[in-house]
Amino acid sequence: MNSNLQRGINTSLIHLVLGLYTLVALFPIFLILVNALKTRKGIFNDPLALPTTDTLSFEGFQKVFSQSDFLLYFSNSLIVTLVALFFVLLLGAMASWALSEYRFPGRRILTLFMAMGIMVPIRLGTVSILELMVSLELVNTRTALILVYIAQGLPLAIFILTEYMAQIPKELKEAARCDDVSEYRLFFQVVLPLTRPAIATVAVFTMIPIWNDLWFPLILAPGEGTRTLTLGVQQFIGQYVTDWNSVLASLTLAVIPVLVLYLFFSRQLIRGLTAGAVK
Amino acid sequence: MIKQRGFPFHILVFILPGLLIYTLFSAWPLLDTLLLSFFEESGDQRVYSGLANYRLVLTDPDLSAGFWNALGNNGVFFLVHVLVQNPIGLLLAALLSLRNLRGVRTYRTLIFMPTLLSVVIIGFIWQLILSPLWGVSETLLGYVGLESLFDAWLGKESSALLTLALISVWQFVGIPMMLIYASLLAIPDELLDAAHVDGASPLRTFWQIKLPLIAPTLGLVTILTFIGNFNAFDLIYAVKGALAGPNFSTDILGTYFYRTFFGFQSSLGSSTLGATVATLMFLIILAGVALYFYGVQRRLQRYPM
Numbered sequence: 001m002n003s004n005l006q007r008g009i010n011t012s013l014i015h016l017v018l019g020l021y022t023l024v025a026l027f028p029i030f031l032i033l034v035n036a037l038k039t040r041k042g043i044f045n046d047p048l049a050l051p052t053t054d055t056l057s058f059e060g061f062q063k064v065f066s067q068s069d070f071l072l073y074f075s076n077s078l079i080v081t082l083v084a085l086f087f088v089l090l091l092g093a094m095a096s097w098a099l100s101e102y103r104f105p106g107r108r109i110l111t112l113f114m115a116m117g118i119m120v121p122i123r124l125g126t127v128s129i130l131e132l133m134v135s136l137e138l139v140n141t142r143t144a145l146i147l148v149y150i151a152q153g154l155p156l157a158i159f160i161l162t163e164y165m166a167q168i169p170k171e172l173k174e175a176a177r178c179d180d181v182s183e184y185r186l187f188f189q190v191v192l193p194l195t196r197p198a199i200a201t202v203a204v205f206t207m208i209p210i211w212n213d214l215w216f217p218l219i220l221a222p223g224e225g226t227r228t229l230t231l232g233v234q235q236f237i238g239q240y241v242t243d244w245n246s247v248l249a250s251l252t253l254a255v256i257p258v259l260v261l262y263l264f265f266s267r268q269l270i271r272g273l274t275a276g277a278v279k
Numbered sequence: 280m281i282k283q284r285g286f287p288f289h290i291l292v293f294i295l296p297g298l299l300i301y302t303l304f305s306a307w308p309l310l311d312t313l314l315l316s317f318f319e320e321s322g323d324q325r326v327y328s329g330l331a332n333y334r335l336v337l338t339d340p341d342l343s344a345g346f347w348n349a350l351g352n353n354g355v356f357f358l359v360h361v362l363v364q365n366p367i368g369l370l371l372a373a374l375l376s377l378r379n380l381r382g383v384r385t386y387r388t389l390i391f392m393p394t395l396l397s398v399v400i401i402g403f404i405w406q407l408i409l410s411p412l413w414g415v416s417e418t419l420l421g422y423v424g425l426e427s428l429f430d431a432w433l434g435k436e437s438s439a440l441l442t443l444a445l446i447s448v449w450q451f452v453g454i455p456m457m458l459i460y461a462s463l464l465a466i467p468d469e470l471l472d473a474a475h476v477d478g479a480s481p482l483r484t485f486w487q488i489k490l491p492l493i494a495p496t497l498g499l500v501t502i503l504t505f506i507g508n509f510n511a512f513d514l515i516y517a518v519k520g521a522l523a524g525p526n527f528s529t530d531i532l533g534t535y536f537y538r539t540f541f542g543f544q545s546s547l548g549s550s551t552l553g554a555t556v557a558t559l560m561f562l563i564i565l566a567g568v569a570l571y572f573y574g575v576q577r578r579l580q581r582y583p584m
Contacts, residue, residue: 014374018386021371024449025390028404031415047415091297098293110298117305119568121510123533124557125308127315127540127550132308151304154297183289212397214513230397234517237403244413247403254400262395266388273454274461 029255036060036248043244060249064236067246069224070253073232080142080228081210084149088206089199091150092157097187099158100165101173111162117155122148123215133220140223148216153206160205160272164198165191201272204265211258229254313561315554325551332555336539346556348527349535350563352440356531357508359444360451365500367448368455373485375456376463387460391453398450402517405446409433433518436528443529447514451507455500462496463489502571509564512537532560 034050035043042055049055064070099111122129129148130139138144168191176186192199217231227235233254240246262269319328336346371390375383393401408415409432417429432442466489474484512533515523521538523530540553 011380014377014380015382018371018374018382018390021367022386022389025393025452028408028449029393029396031408032404044413047413048418087300091300094293095297098290102287102290104287104290110294113306114298114301117301119506120309120561120564121506122305122309123510123512124561124564125305125312126536127554127557128308128311129304131550132304147300147304151301154301154305158297184292187293208395212395212399214397214399214516218516230399233403234399244407247407251400251403255396258395258397259392262392266391270387270391270457273457274464 032248032251032255036245036252040245043248057245058249060243060245060247061253063240063243063246064249064253067240068232068236068250069227070232070250072225073227073229074253074257076142076226076232077211077229080145080149081207083142084146084153084210085203085207087146087150088153088157089203092154092202093161093192093195093199094187095154096158096161096165097191100162114155114158117152118159122152126215126219130219138220140221140226142221142226144220145216145226145228148220149210149213153210156205157202160202161195161198164195168194200265200268204269205272207261208258229257309561312554312557315551316558319551320549328551332551333559336552336555336559345527345530345535345538346559349530349532352529353509353511353531355440356444356447356511357505359441360448360504360508361501363445364448364452364504365455365497368452368500369459369497371452371456372459372463373489375460387457390456393450394453396450398447398513399517401446401450402514405449406433406518409442434525436525439519439525440529443514443518446518447511451504454503458500459493459496462493466492498571498575501575502568505567505571506564509560509567532556532563536560 031047035047037051037057038055039057039059042049042051042057045055051057095114099107099114133139133144136144138147172190172194173186176190181189212230213228214230214234217226217228218234221227222231233250236250237247315325316332317327317329318325319331335342337343374380375387407413411417411429411431417426420426420429430438432438470488470492471484474488479487509532511531515529515531515534516537519529519534521534521541521543523534536553536556538548539556540548540550542548
């Protein structure tokens with residue numbers, strides 16, 4: 001038996017399976033993006049066709065922008081995600097540095113206490129979080145969401161960054177200390193820049209669940225002025241279920257920013273997920 | 280020269296801000312929720328009521344049916360993930376990790392994409408695709424001659440839960456795929472070369488060498504899935520609303536918790552009963568994690584790699 005031929009057949013089979021599954025993964029998204037650009041007739045007559053000059057239409061998008069505060073939702077999501085992300089990274093890195101560098105009583109318990117948040121979903125504390133936000137008069141503010149998302153993101157950030165910082169060579173730190181650099185400057189000017197790759201990974205992992213979350217916006221900030229994109233789209237679609245153009249357009253608008261971000265960050269994300277096994 | 284330093288304030292400065300926010304908005308609310316489950320509202324006040332809430336949720340003839348139904352559905356939801364998501368993830372990872380395969384980076388990037396999108400968006404997308412009004416699924420099934428199989432799966436009591444679970448599987452298969460893929464790559468080449476030299480077929484190498492070596496990762500994937508599933512809410516809420524219809528057939532603990540807390544239709548919501556349901560969810564997740572650590576993970580043989 002010709003083993004080259006056999007290998008060729010095997011390889012093609014593998015590509016067939018992987019290719020088919022890739023199609024399964026992408027097709028639904030593709031279908032939405034394509035049909036969002038068509039007229040109602042085009043959507044229903046031939047869902048699988050690309051838009052032609054006959055069926056091309058932006059009426060869905062026009063409606064979304066005129067009937068909903070789409071740009072407001074988008075900027076709410078952006079503000080909440082970026083501010084929360086900034087603090088998760090900054091406070092997370094600072095705490096990780098303290099936990100990995102200094103020996104002080106209670107360090108192990110503190111590390112364990114922070115790690116608990118990885119296993120226990122913060123959602124389970126929702127009843128008390130809502131009461132707390134009511135008493136702080138933070139309901140229907142972006143601040144409420146930001147605070148909760150910082151608390152949600154910190155455990156994983158600290159877990160990853162502590163491991164990473166523990167590997168920073170001692171000589172570097174000692175050299176800085178010999179120059180009589182303060183611990184703060186050592187952290188911000190030596191350690192933080194060295195931690196950049198891990199911070200990038202943590203950033204991607206932190207950002208996605210915040211951007212996509214429905215639960216906390218629904219409970220803590222459902223008001224018109226503070227709606228995030230995910231909640232806004234969910235409510236908008238609830239109102240316009242039968243208006244397929246608008247529904248498809250709003251879904252497309254919700255998908256595009258994530259896809260664009262993914263194009264930029266997919267490598268970091270995958271490297272983080274596979275913990276460095278992938279070069 | 281050794282300097283005598285005073286109280287290490289810098290440690291506090293580094294650790295306190297993060298610790299404070301985490302404690303105030305995550306750890307404390309969780310503890311407070313656990314405590315709240317032992318109280319009941321009486322007028323404006325909360326009075327200690329022992330295990331009364333638990334008795335209500337777990338055994339009351341009118342109320343408990345909802346909890347047990349949600350728990351059962353959640354079990355099915357999880358089972359579908361274990362039986363469908365993880366094997367598909369394993370298959371894809373096994374193929375991706377084969378040596379000298381081209382296009383691996385493209386495949387894994389594209390297959391992982393749905394995982395990043397909001398569960399809400401994914402729910403709506405599939406709702407449209409499976410809608411009998413649009414007929415896309417019917418047309419597609421028609422291409423392979425299976426048109427007759429099509430049904431309004433999401434609308435039927437008998438198939439809605441399974442359909443939603445499969446939608447969730449479709450979205451999240453990228454996570455097991457990536458984790459298993461990474462652990463397959465970590466297997467040393469010498470081991471595989473030795474098997475090859477001994478004349479083991481690729482299939483045998485997979486079952487007898489690779490699979491035992493990545494068993495800890497399979498355990499990890501399963502427990503991550505468990506935590507995610509028993510805490511799920513968004514997908515059911517987006518597609519089926521808080522009532523998790525038809526006739527509560529897609530109700531899982533997340534949606535049940537939401538209704539108990541906020542109320543629905545004629546029944547009023549209750550913070551203390553909501554806290555009770557949250558505590559039960561906490562205990563279920565804790566039991567799963569404990570079982571994983573003491574039962575599964577410890578018994579799994581770890582081979583130094």
